[in-house]
Amino acid sequence: MPTSGKPRQRRWHGRGAAVVALAVALLTSACGGGSGGATGADASPPSASERAVAAQKQLAKNSLVPLQGEPPESELPVTVDSSDGREVTVEDASRILPLNGGVAEIVFTLGLGDRVVGRDITATFEEAKDLPLVTKAHDVSAESVLSLRPTVVLADTDTGPSEAIDQIRDAGVPVVVLDPATELANVSTRTTRIAEALGVPEAGKALNSRIDKDLAAARAAVPEGSRPKVAFLYMRGSAAVYLMGGKGSGADSLIDAAGAVDAGVESGLDKPFTPLTSEALIKAQPDVILMMSKGLESVGGIDGLLDVPGIRETPAGQTRRVVTLEDGVLLSFGPRTPLVIDILVDRVHQA
Template identity: 35%
Template sequence: MTVIRSIPRALRCLATGLSFAIGFMAAGPVYSSDRLPENADRIVAIGGSLTEIVYALGEQDRLVARDSTGSYPEQALALPDVGYMRALSPEGVLSVKPDGILAIEGSGPPEAVSVLASAGVPFVTVPEGYSGEAIRQKIRAVGAALGVDGKAEALSEKVAANLDKAVADAHKLNRTTRVLFVLSYAGGRILASGTGTAADAIIAMAGAKNAVGTFPGYKQLNEEAITAAAPDVILMMERHGDENAASDILGNAAIAQTPAGRNKRLIRMNGLYLLGFGPRTASAVRELSGDLADFGL
């Protein structure tokens, strides 16, 4: 995670991170089952949070591949990458000869999921969500699919307790901080997060306010909308190869007029860590809350 307080520091401190673009409008595949065969030991995990959960449950030896968002823990990077979760190729997934597929809701495209589901490979879709209860359900669903319900229940309780404590601690600060999450900044166009998104949820958990919480999903903002949003902080994901992003976004004419722009307040965090809503979400809440506090907010 990198906190930017000035442009010179930004150029020294920006880290390369995960390209984890989040899409929320893709259609989810039809649930085919809630359990994989007991002897399934060649499992493909599609969705970074699912890969994390499999490792957290100690069932990683059953994984033979993951999608490109499955970047944590580091050991997972040694597994074959079958492509981005929303742009899957059935041939790529089937090439690792899986005997089970765990896929997060929204994986696709639907045509690819249909091919995989009809290929005779057991397929479990895990519901997505952006709350503490959604994380618990996700862990339980993975545990049920793998036949380790007991371990999953224990993990879900531990994760939920940790998250509840992190959220409670963040909310004790009674913040009025306005945070603008920028998903992308291409060609000077700012694509920002509204309601019903992972970014909106994590900002709220950290005790802050979404600066543009008046529309659902993601939307491109014009200069007037950015000025009216008046964010105190800009929040972005770290991405490989965008070392100039800090100067670009803070140098935007509209952003420069906001409290965030005037005070050079930019926070960047790993995308899966920040938006994955998995076992590490409590840590992400604490880190984001702490970074806001470092700004005096």
């Protein structure tokens, strides 16, 4: 589970990259020019259900939509602040190795996917699937990383073990460490820092503009007067892990953006995750339960979930209202997050 962290201030030196043309909305690409992408003075904006259908189609492809136009050219060297307290100078971004799936999504969406030489186990999207894997379980293999001759490595403060990161750095490879993304506000910060480290700050601005536009359109589809209570449950049945999300879980910011109320936060859970009890569930009284798809599978689907003490006593349990999203997407906080909000807006507000 992610840990919270405040993004550090960063700086870069060198000339800005050539201006990248601002991309069209991601939803339009997902719709393929269908009803969701209608334009013109008399065209109505797509409904929540239309946006959700388009978002589901795009997520089903498990593919990314890069910025339009030619890939940006890096203008280097740049010196940036790393979240491990170091200043890191990047002189060459021709062989990029992101050690985090969310970071990799941003790199690919910036248009730099052809420079990526390897992947972390959490980079599960289609464009990355054939890249060499440099992790064993969730631990980074320094030997595997160095064998790919990266010119810059992007990690986050959760990446480890620390000995492997030190070994990569000691071999002369610049390692830029980022704070984990744990809420919606982190998306733009993370995109900016990655773009600056790779010498393409204008592409970062273009991507942030696109994400902001798509998020605003998703929020505009929230039905007026609807404020359902949504509980985020993190479950791994095989490991007997049953947790409820509270303040700082990451899901709380998504639920809020979708125009709903985080049931855990409202019931007083002031930690990101708290062991699940029937008393806590009954107190929270969620109208909707939000889960990762593999988490629901691990407890035997909706029927198995209803056997968890307290679930049947909630409005969500009584109406079987459970919303799931793929594990690698729900809390990724990256370029595909607007699609997550589109789906949540539609599903959590359904009668």
